[in-house]
Every structure is written in structure tokens, then in C-alpha cells.
Amino acid sequence: MGDQVRVLVTGPAEGAIEAVLPRRNRLERPAVANVDQAVIVCSAREPVSSLLTVDRMAVEAVHENLAVLLCLNKIDLLEPGEAERVLEPYRTAGFRTCSTSATAGRGLDQLRRELAGVVSVFAGESGVGKSSLLNALRPGLSLRTGELGAWRRGRHTTRHVELLEVEAGGLVADTPGLSLVALPPLAPSALAGYWPDLAVLAPGCRFRSCLHRDEPDCRVKAAVAAGELDRGRYERYLGLLDEAERTYRRY
Ligand SMILES: Nc1nc2c(ncn2[C@@H]2O[C@H](COP(=O)(O)OP(=O)(O)OP(=O)(O)O)[C@@H](O)[C@H]2O)c(=O)[nH]1
Ligand SMILES: [Mg+2]
Ligand SMILES: [Zn+2]
The missing domain is CATH 1.10.40.50 (Probable gtpase engc; domain 3)
Incomplete structure (x- = not known):
């Protein structure tokens, strides 16, 4: 998915794929090619995201030349100032960040702007609200979202990948995965x-x-x-x- 192809136009609404163009990158999970940016979604409550997982995904994204947007979701569950404390080290590190609540509809305009015109892949632990965010961004979309289990962890509700169109020509892949790429061990x-x-x-x-x-x-x-x-x-x-x-x- 996400491959760019050269099409030979053979009629008013007809064409044939002539060639698959070289890929800029190709992620394993989800299997999407030519991605511009990784949106790493995390939450500080229900579930408390592992920052080690966040950092690991950031390494993978930087390795694949992806821009990184760290999105802290479920800010409706946080105390004032808490979101800032989580995000600050990442902003200092040079990553773009945003904070959202998919259920309370907060921060969605900024997120939309960050997604405009580029191909993004959403990644993050199960239950942090990736599918919920996409549903909130695109009214009418109804991706399945999950109930949280007894341990307030997600249950891997999303099991397949689709490229969805969001505002202003941006394409987004929701993902079931924790890992963006299967990196060989790094030196x-x-x-x-x-x-x-x-x-x-x-x-x-x-x-x-x-x-x-x-x-x-x-x-x-x-x-x-x-x-x-x-x-x-x-x-x-x-x-x-x-x-x-x-x-x-x-x-
Ligand atoms: N309080 C609160 N709950 C949220 C928010 N966003 C999502 N949730 C809830 O969190 C649960 C999991 O949401 P999903 O969208 O299924 O999470 P996901 O990241 O897509 O999970 P997987 O598909 O399993 O990887 C659902 O019960 C959502 O209603 C939010 O901003 N605030
Ligand atoms: Mg999901
Ligand atoms: Zn040193």
C-alpha cells in the first residue's frame, strides 16, 4: 500500500499501470510505502504509555527518515500542566508534539494541520486512541475502537491497515502495530x-x-x-x- 505508480492513460477513464516507482521507504508493520511522517500516539492514563516504546518508535522513525509528531491523547484525563511535562522533553529533543482528546474533541485542529498534504502513519500502543482520533478527525468514518480491558490496556482492536484520506490531501494509515519497522539490530x-x-x-x-x-x-x-x-x-x-x-x- 502507498506505492506510487506511473499510469499510461488509455482512455477518458482508463489507464494501465506502467511501472511501480522506486520506494522512498517501506514500513513492515503496517506494510505501507512512501510514508512521510510517523504520528506516535501515546496516553498518560488508561493506559499509561511506555515511554520506552515511544522512544523505540522514534528511533525507528528517524532511522526511516520519517518526520515525527508525538501526539499525547486522552488529555481530558490529565491534571492541568501534566501534558506539558510529558511532552516537553520531546519538544526539546526537536520533535513536533501535539496534545489531543479524541473523545472531548480537543487539539484536533492542530492535528489536522499537521496531517495536511503528507502521508502519515499512526503508531502507538494498543488502546491509546489511534482509531478514535481518526474517527474524530473525519466525521462519518467509523473505525472500530476498543473497550479497555481490566488492566486498562487496549486489546488490539485494529487488525488491518487502510490508507484514509483526511483534510487537505493528507493520507493516514491507522495501524494495529507497535513497531514501525523491523529494524535489524543497530550497531x-x-x-x-x-x-x-x-x-x-x-x-x-x-x-x-x-x-x-x-x-x-x-x-x-x-x-x-x-x-x-x-x-x-x-x-x-x-x-x-x-x-x-x-x-x-x-x-
Ligand atoms: N478518556 C478518553 N478516552 C479515549 C480517548 N480516545 C480514545 N479513548 C478510548 O480509549 C479506548 C481505545 O481507543 P481506540 O481508538 O480503540 O485505541 P487504538 O489505539 O486504536 O487501539 P488498537 O486499535 O487496539 O491499537 C476506547 O474505549 C476509546 O473510547 C480520549 O481522548 N479520552
Ligand atoms: Mg485501533
Ligand atoms: Zn559522550
Whole structure:
């Protein structure tokens, strides 16, 4: 889905596909090609999204040259100021963000603007409200949405993918998936390159090969200590770094 083709027009309403044009990218889950942006949807209540999952999806998106929009949904369940606290580290990292409530109809105009004219794929844990958001964006659409289970987790309601047209020529794929791409294990030394907030600091480290963990004169660690880099983001980076080391060696 999402392939661009060259069509030979053979009549007033007729054509034949001559060629499938080269793909800019191709995601595995959902299987969509030529995507411009990943909309990573999360929620801070019912369910509480794992930020590790959010960060992992952001790595995958940056790896695939996708623009990232982080969308915090279900803000109707949050205290004032809470949405800002969740989103702030991501804005500082250079990602675009928005906060929405699909059920209370909040933040939808901004989300519409972010989707205009580009091909987006919605990703995020089950139950965060991806299908609900698309339904809210496009009145008349009725994607199935799920009840939350006993643990306030979703139940993987969406099981297939469709490209849907939203405002102003934007196309959106709802997804059943948690992972955007099945990335081969990344080299540990390459991982930080997919974290925009770490990557900008790395040239300040003493060693070019710095992994920002145990090395002396590390600009990244200094930034965490000084409160310039979000500690949560940094710790999740360290977690994925360990994981990269385990899986890359085995690969
Ligand atoms: N309070 C609140 N509930 C919401 C909001 N958006 C969605 N929900 C509810 O959350 C539940 C899950 O919504 P879905 O849209 O099915 O979630 P999904 O992300 O598509 O889930 P999967 O298809 O399983 O990946 C439903 O009961 C929705 O009514 C919101 O903004 N606020
Ligand atoms: Mg869904
Ligand atoms: Zn470093």
C-alpha cells in the first residue's frame, strides 16, 4: 500500500499501470510505502504509555527518515500542566508534539494541520486512541475502537491497515502495530545518531566513538547532570544501548 505508480492513460477513464516507482521507504508493520511522517500516539492514563516504546518508535522513525509528531491523547484525563511535562522533553529533543482528546474533541485542529498534504502513519500502543482520533478527525468514518480491558490496556482492536484520506490531501494509515519497522539490530555505536537530542551534543564528547555511558569527558552525561538533557530520555537510551549490544553481537 502507498506505492506510487506511473499510469499510461488509455482512455477518458482508463489507464494501465506502467511501472511501480522506486520506494522512498517501506514500513513492515503496517506494510505501507512512501510514508512521510510517523504520528506516535501515546496516553498518560488508561493506559499509561511506555515511554520506552515511544522512544523505540522514534528511533525507528528517524532511522526511516520519517518526520515525527508525538501526539499525547486522552488529555481530558490529565491534571492541568501534566501534558506539558510529558511532552516537553520531546519538544526539546526537536520533535513536533501535539496534545489531543479524541473523545472531548480537543487539539484536533492542530492535528489536522499537521496531517495536511503528507502521508502519515499512526503508531502507538494498543488502546491509546489511534482509531478514535481518526474517527474524530473525519466525521462519518467509523473505525472500530476498543473497550479497555481490566488492566486498562487496549486489546488490539485494529487488525488491518487502510490508507484514509483526511483534510487537505493528507493520507493516514491507522495501524494495529507497535513497531514501525523491523529494524535489524543497530550497531551500538550508531544508536545515539537516531536520538536527535543526543546527536547534537555528541560532537562535544572527547571521544568520537563515545557511547555516552562510561566514557570520560562526555558532553551528553554533562548535559544530563546539568539538567539540560532529560534524564528519562537518557536512561531509556542506556537501556536500548544495552539491548543493542546484546542483539548486535548475536546477529
Ligand atoms: N478518556 C478518553 N478516552 C479515549 C480517548 N480516545 C480514545 N479513548 C478510548 O480509549 C479506548 C481505545 O481507543 P481506540 O481508538 O480503540 O485505541 P487504538 O489505539 O486504536 O487501539 P488498537 O486499535 O487496539 O491499537 C476506547 O474505549 C476509546 O473510547 C480520549 O481522548 N479520552
Ligand atoms: Mg485501533
Ligand atoms: Zn559522550
